[in-house]
Amino acid sequence: MPPGIYCPMEFWSKGENQNIQVDFLLPTGIYLNLSVPCNASLGAIKQVVWKHAQYEPLYHMLSDPEAYVFTCINQTAEQQELEDEQRRLCDIQPFLPVLRLVAREGDRVKKLINSQISLLIGKGLHEFDSVQDPEVNDFRTKMCQFCEERAAKRQQLSWAAWMEYNFPLQLEPMAKGLGTGLSHTPVKNIFVNVKFQSGGTRGMKQERGILFSGVDSLLHSASCRVFADRSSPCGFMVFSYFFSPQLVVQAGLFHGNEMLCKTVSSSEVNVCSEPVWKQRLDFDINICDLPRMARLCFALYAVIEKAKKARSTKKKSKKAVGSVHYCTKETTDCPIAWVNVMLFDYKDQLKTGECCLHMWSSFPDEKGELLNPMGTVQCNPNTESAAALVICFPNAASHPVYYPSFEQVGNTDVFLRGFLLQLKEILERRSHTELYEHEKDLVWKMRYDIRDQYPQALAKLLTITKWNKHEDVAQMISLLQTWPELPVLNALELLDFSFPDRYVGSFAINSLKKLTDHELFQYLLQLVQVLKYESYLDCELTKFLLDRALSNRKIGHFLFWHLRSEMHVPAVALRFGLILEAYCRGSTHHMKVLMKQGEALSKMKALNEFVKLSSPKATKPQAKEMMHVCMKQETYLEALSHLQSPLNPSIILTEVCVDQCTFMDSKMKPLWIVFNNEETGGGGVGIIFKNGDDLRQDMLTLQMIQLMDVLWKQEGLDLRMTPYGCLSTGDKTGLIEVVMHSDTIANIQLNKSNMAATAAFNKDALLNWLKSKNPGDALEQAIEEFTLSCAGYCVATYVLGIGDRHSDNIMIRETGQLFHIDFGHFLGNFKTKFGINRERVPFILTYDFVHVIQQGKTNNSEKFERFRGYCEKAYMILRRHGPLFLHLFALMKAAGLPELSCSKDIQYLKDSLALGKTDEEALKHFRLKFNEALRESWKTKVNWLAHNVSKDNRQ
The missing domain is CATH 3.10.20.770 (Ubiquitin-like (UB roll))
Known part of the structure; x- marks a missing residue:
């Protein structure tokens, strides 16, 4: 040291x-x-x-x-x-x-900006400078020029346009009709929100020449060197009858998740520090049939032989050598590392020569497969400890081989009009079952009819395209040039990893350019995750996001934090860091705002660490007082004052209210921080800072709830949802918006009861609390708010499979709106204890909820039936938009969330929305779940009883 x-x-x-x-x-x-x-x-x-x-x-x-x-x-x-x-x-x-x-x-101004960018993105720019990769250098030059040009154009904006960029107006989604059941009273003031929309931009077309080679083989030879950082002496004698593990390299060619040909494997070699194969691996595919986005995937694994005694039904024959018996052998494959590499470089040239690939040691959980085609094509930056695979691509020809640009292909197909009805039935199947071979042939033959009559079925056509036949690929790409623009739903589907072709991606982005800023913000979380699927740094999606971020500061704000929050992940740190650098260079004035937010977050993290250290040694009042003393220091007061809220940049946090700040009792000691709001009459703004919890799943759940709210309002149904703000800002750190003037059901029940054991069964507690907060005529409006919001969250939590529901993560606002918090389990991943499922009902609908809905009357069936009608209508609306939710969750698989890692998790959505059933069958299905939730609600009350007794933390 x-x-x-x-x-x-x-x-x-x-x-x-x-x-x-x-x-x-x-x-x-x-x-x-x-x-x-x-x-x-x-x-x-x-x-x-x-x-x-x-x-x-x-x-x-x-x-x-x-x-x-x-x-x-x-x-x-x-x-x-x-x-x-x-x-x-x-x-x-x-x-x-x-x-x-x-x-x-050097230039001090330039060096100062570089220093600020390095501090802001959490990665020194000198690390990018030291990367010996022409793709990185070209991308930095191109993107910095692109963003600086956008910044120069922004300087020429009129005052009104400049205000539109800095303070984009938001149009609050509103129900089309007034038939939601809400009682409306005349008001003197009407507030009108005005929204600006930005137009689209044109993409760039590049043309390349083509040089074909007749060489069938692709990979000439491969060798692997696994570098160990230490050596350990052998502590026992090794005899010949001990089994020696063997090392093997497996390789496969993929286009998206489609395997282009059979995988190949190397021979087995003994385990050593630097194993060498020097072996040629041949794939059963011609070079001319390789798709542009083909990637070569490697897996290094050990073949471990297990010793197992021979079994016999008659006699056990033992042939001993000394004291050792002969045994039968069983082998198992133990994965060690994987790595992916593109066959063509970013300039469309087929790779040649030797390259060293530093491998990744983590494997995806799904199916336990060795190859990981969905993984990054970036090598492991931790070169000192990672296994290194050295491969050599042969020279396929005496000259460089480039992938061709698309060429127009004449229409030689016969219009099979007699099969249109059959084609329609195939394309309109809601289930995602695999098509039969004769159905695939029919879809391919009638691809021009699909373009003209069923353009939204493009994804199915792309799925059955044979990407290992260059003739079919050329025809598909040619057809794509005349394909009509797709709706947003279908364009989002094309961004999935299953469709890696660059022309398909470019077509999808062109279809997304018509998105308004509000709509783009709605899907921004997924679009950032899709960046992980991109094979090259320079892609249409990156330029699209940067262009829109530099045209709307709100989009730029959230794009920055979505990228910044994952800079600790080695697989994406380079790509995300380069995009962040480009954005900062194109928006230097926004950097000051972001740096202020980063400084505040740094102080919050330091304060949280201080609380964690001090709280075990002191009572909560003492620890809280020490926290206040720390916050009153000049450096903390300065950092936590006069900043834009990271959760909502339109809110200015003028100063922190130290005396109102505290910390919560959970393990990670989240901070409860209250700020004054600059807006006149805006009231206090509460923010919870978490350090040690992954908030990405909460972000996704709240995004889906907000989307549901928008879809319901478009159908004239306002269910008074509360999708509060949540933002991940780093490695297990983030912010949550505090919904002011609200309380948990647990606190309400405990404060209205003498004993924690009886609180859960006090059905009058919620209604009495609402009466105390809404005296007189306001009570009826509060009950209506409760009824609508309860219906919304019953449907939302059922569809999303939200688990771990107890009285401390269901809250009620003083105005009557019910809402759920803390979404640590979803998609049916329910908690169990001693092998027993703790979630015993489809969703939470207890009798004290019904008591409020019925206004405290036992025979008020009219109110309850109206509530049931809200639930059924909300469910059927979501069902009609089921494919949208499937696509959005599928795009989030790249996020690496523990409960969203495979197709089985998304299957839960298909089942909860009953997408394989008719509307009548689906409604019947939901009614059964509704009745089950009501009938079995006593089980929920028992769970709440246990929770209240074990965690009596009334406030």
Whole structure:
């Protein structure tokens, strides 16, 4: 370890007024040790250093202070140049309290911007500079130029257009009709929201020449070297009858998730530190039949032989050698690592020559397959510990081989009009069952009829296309040029990993360009995940997202945080980091806002770590007081004031209300932080900061609930949903919006009861609480709000398979709106205890809910039947939009959520929406679930009883 005092991150979160001894290394070779405040800025520290340096030798050799810049070793053991002298020492958090002054070189403004971008995206730009990859360099140059051009155009905008960009107006979705059952009272003021829409942009067309080769083989030879970081002596004698594990490399060619030909495997070699095969692997496919997006997938695995005694029904024959018996052998494949590589580079050239592929050690859970075609084509950046596979692509010809551009192919098919009815039946099947071979042949033969009469069935046509036949590929790409523009639903489907072809992707993006900003924001979460499927850095989706982000600051804001939150993932850090760099260069004025938010999040994380350390040693009031003392420091007050809310950038958080802040009792001690709102009469804004919990599943669930709300309102049904804000900002860190003036059902029941054991069965507690919050005529409106929202969340939680429902994650607003929180389990992944399923009802509909809906009357069946009607109507609306939910969840498989990793998880949606049934059968199915939820609600009350007794945390 290097000499000096190691300063962990916790060291810098101590009292702001403390001083620290810092070693300063001057350019003249002079060493100074000075005591400086932790919260001092670099500019102030430099003045102190110069004041003391004038009494030291060689002072006359120093230039002006502005000619020098501080450098330090940061917490990741890298040398960092500190260009921004407004930053405080406690925010920089150097690994050692040592600062070195070096002569400033180059353009200071440019270096300052680079330094700020590095800090903002969580990755030094020098790491991109050191990557010896022409694709990275070309992409950076092209995207930076693209974004800077957009920024230059933005500078020429009129005042109104500039305001539209910075503060985009939002159109709140509203029910078309007033027939939702709500009682309406005349109001004096009418608020009108106006929304601007942005137009589309044109894509770029590139043409390439083609050179064919008749060589059948693709991969010439392969060898693998697995580098071990340590060696261990063998502690026992190895005899010949011990089984020795063998290493094997398996390889396969894929186009999306379709295997182009049979996989091939190397021979077996003994396990050693540097195994070598030097073996030729041949694939049963011609080079001319390779699709443009073909990828070569490798898996390194060990063949382990298990010893098993021989079985006999008569006699056990034992042939002993010493004390050892002969045994039968069984083998199992133990996966070690995988890696993927594209066959064509980003310039469309077939790869040749030797390349070293650093492999990934994590494997997908689904099916336990060795090859991982859905995985990234980026190599593992952790080259020191990763296994390295060295392969060599042969020279297929004496000249470079390029993939061709599309060529128009004449229509030589006969219109089979007699099969149109059969074709219609095949294309309109709602189930996603595999087509028979004769059906595939019919679909392919009638592809022109599909284009003209059923253009929305493009995905099915692409699915049956033979991507390992270049003639079919050429005809499909040619046909795509004349295909009509698709609706958004069908365009989103084409972004799935199953359709990797670049022309298909470009066609899908062109169809998405008609999306309004509000609609694009609705699907932004999925579009960011789709970036992980892209094989090359420069793609249409990246340019589309950057273009729209630079045209609307709200989209830019959330695009930034969706990308920034996954910068800790090695497989996407390079791609996401380059996109973030491009966005920052195209929106330098937005960088200041984002840096302020990043500083606030950094302080929240430090505060949370402080609370975690102090809470076990003190009572909650004492820990809360220590938290307040920490927050009242100048550095915290400055960081947590005058910033745009990351959850909603249209809200300005003026100052933090320290006395109203606290922390929650759960394991990770989430912070409950309250801010003043700049808007007049806006009231307080509450934010929960979580550190240690993955919020991505909550984000997805809330996005789906918000989408359901939009779909219902489009059909004239306003169910008073509360899709509160939630944003993942980093590795298991994020923010959740606090719904003010609300309480949990557990707190309401416990506060209205004398004992926790009886609270769950107090059916009057909810109604009495609503009466206390809504006196007089307001009670009827509150009950109506409760009825509508209860119907919405009953349907939403059933369709999405939300689990772990108890009285502490169901809340009610004082206005009567019911809503659910904490979506840690969904898609039917319910919790079990001792092998017993804790979720015993399709959704939560207890008798105390019914008691409120019926206004406290036992015979008010009219109100309850109206509630049932809301549920049935809401369910049937979602069912009509079932494919949209399937596509959105399928696109999220790239996120790596534990409960959304395979097709079985999405199957739950198909079952809950009864997509394989008729409307009449589906409605009957839902009515059975509704009656079951009501009939078995006593089981829910028993669960709530156990929860209330074990976690009596009434407030």
